[in-house]
Amino acid sequence: MTVTTTSASRAAQILSRPTTINGLTVPNRIAMAPMTRMFSPGGIPGEDVLSYYARRAAAGVGLIVTEGTYVGHDSAGESDRVPRFHGEEQLAGWAKVAEAVHAGGGTIVPQLWHIGMVRKPGRPPYADAPPVGPSGLRIGAEEATGKAMTQSDLDDVIGAFAQAAADAERIGFDGVEIHGAHGYLVDQFLWEGTNRRTDAYGGDPVARTKFAAEIVAAVREKVSASFPVIFRYSQWKQEAYDARLAETPEELDAILTPLAAAGVDAFHASTRRYWIPEFDGSDLNLAGWTKKLTGKPAITVGSVGLDGDFIGAFMGEGSTVKGFDDLLDRLERDEFDMVAVGRALLQDPEWAAKVLGDRVDELKPYDAASLKTLS
Template identity: 30%
Template sequence: MNYHQLYSTFNFKDKTIDNRFVVAPMTRISAEDDGRANVTMKKYYERYAKGGFSTVISEGIYPDDKNSQGYYNQPGLANGSHTESWKPVVDAVQDNGALFIAQIMHAGGQSQGNPYTNETIAPSAVAPKGEQLEFYGGEGSFPQPRAMTEEDINQTKEAFVQSCLRAKEAGFDGVELHGANGYLLDQFLTDYLNQRDDQYGGSVDNRLRLIVELIEDVREVVGNEYIVGIRISQAKVADGEHKWAGGEKEAEQIFTKLGVTSLDYIHVTDADGAQPSFGEETRTLAQAAKEFSHLPVIANGQLGDPEKAETVLNNNEADLISIGTGALANPDLPHKVKKGIKLEEFDFQNTLLPKAYVKEHELEKELTP
């Protein structure tokens, strides 16, 4: 099949990428104990750039040394040593032709591993549903978080801003604010987790207020030429079945509001990025984001099949496709698809250390004309 859309160019600001394949952000828990990036991470990210992905989005990076970290051995951008540790990783990705975007993530009440504190904070004193992820070192139910004060909110915004500045200093091509999957920004957006009665709670506009303020605060310090995106979802790590109470109408409110900010793109993730997200005969989440925001959209969710991904692009439901488990199994997926090489199935046992990127020489031999 001729995947014309997947292998077409796309412009991010003044940067032109040569295909629409994006590596999705995935929790890797392979940083140093103090949050510094390391050689393992360099090899991990570099492999995707060598494998033909035009854009790589990092795993969630915590922005401060207070309440933001979500997992032990999660990387940070909370201080100068973190910034310096990312520089060789960024260089390795960019030297191999890919854009590298840092995803900035505050775990909020969904944190399950933070060496800086035992306390979690959230919009309200409501524990996330579900259980912590044992695969990432968690155990049991989430504790009840402390409801954030106005001072906490201001400190959190400043932490995001400073972390984005550090990302720029480290050389990343842009930043993605993590407003999905049940982490802090999504907690503010979620009705049952946000029971505030101030300007940050209640209506959709109020629950979205922190995200909108944060986008503009970040834009002010990184400048107009720097890429700034956001990730949005309905489902959460601890509540995979969650849907917005207002359905497609609420999606219209959210994406319309985001569309008049200074964002450069919206990255949406769903269980299946090609299926209706609000019930039968409704839009996909990506389609809703694109139609209501009028911004470029990255679609995510079981889109590793190139025919399926090409269809999403052809239908104008998204502009780029981000791939998670398919990329773990095939860090060279864009090269393989182009050459007609069969894709490997995802193997859960190889999630933390995908065998493909440590056997780099074998793959390079296989792809040599």
């Protein structure tokens, strides 16, 4: 344990401050990062899913970003146990989750997800649906193994995201997050490694943002003006950890500006370790650069509270509890606005309560071997 009494008290003070995203007031600076769990048979979140989120809201998490939920497009996913954000039973289940989170004092947004070319043919929930992407390419492949999306395909997916956002507002959620990270569909358009299109949706970095920006604009049109729209993005990809959308702040600005103009209210900048500077010559991390370039609220994420990145952890490498001083310094100087916590909060549902209550001496390191017993 490297967290001192002084930094513990400081963490409680700084992280407990409210913040706003568009019309939403979040009671503190702690967000729950989205983490896929596959505990929703038929894509329906049940009582165990409700309990999982409600427990963390009641323990002080200010903003819960749900695990990725498939939008209403047949090619969106590849598991019948990942929750869906379409269908009467599925949305009824999610409405109960939102109600329970609110009862615990938290706020909640669904992460809207389409996996694109990550999908393997023949998988559920719609076995006949082909993998689709900007060019039909999986990460690292030179030959197409899926369908390059037509304009009709693009319109269908854009409409699916927009409808999911409208449904989220209708059933009581506080906003939505669009999953544009980690090598899934939206990110496949953003990254030149998977986007080889020669039409208006491919080419330079700005052209490659067109699909994402159209999703954001369609979502913005379907929801009320004060309803928050968050966009999650990353440099790294699920199968290419060293991939980068932007090598310089100028290139990043070219990507983020169209998204902000389309209606993004906050950006969730996904990194493997939040304390790593994003570009040479500056200590700013990816979230810090995002806020500096767009002026929008930014959420940082990446091994918060732990000393190792999640990839190593899931391969069995241990983690110890990391101190908060650097994180708090960055929050105090407004480098970013919120901190998303993943593994540490998965390990310990009371993580936020312990940090906000000046009880960091009770925090536990992440142990992947114990995941099966966590809820």
